[in-house]
Amino acid sequence: MKQPATVARDLGLETNWLNAGPTGLLLHGLPEGFVERLVNRVYGAALRVSFAARVDQIFFKLYAAADRKEARDFSDLERLAPNG
Numbered sequence: 001m002k003q004p005a006t007v008a009r010d011l012g013l014e015t016n017w018l019n020a021g022p023t024g025l026l027l028h029g030l031p032e033g034f035v036e037r038l039v040n041r042v043y044g045a046a047l048r049v050s051f052a053a054r055v056d057q058i059f060f061k062l063y064a065a066a067d068r069k070e071a072r073d074f075s076d077l078e079r080l081a082p083n084g
Contacts, residue, residue: 022060031059058082 004018037053058080065073
């Protein structure tokens with residue numbers, strides 16, 4: 001597996017393209033039912049990606065908004081439309 005710095009170099013990305021900071025949240029565990037709610041997409045013959053379901057994205061973004069209080073977290077949360 002390539003290291004993030006190698007991927008950044010190979011693809012011309014910023015060196016901080018991967019935010020591994022939130023991995024510490026795994027110590028608290030994922031929301032109940034997270035794995036069952038994953039949304040899977042297949043791209044071609046060799047790539048399958050599992051995305052967090054919308055409700056889980058809302059959980060994570062709400063946590064970030066409460067923890068960091070950055071404007072982008074609140075605007076991201078609004079775009080996720082938790083009431084919709």
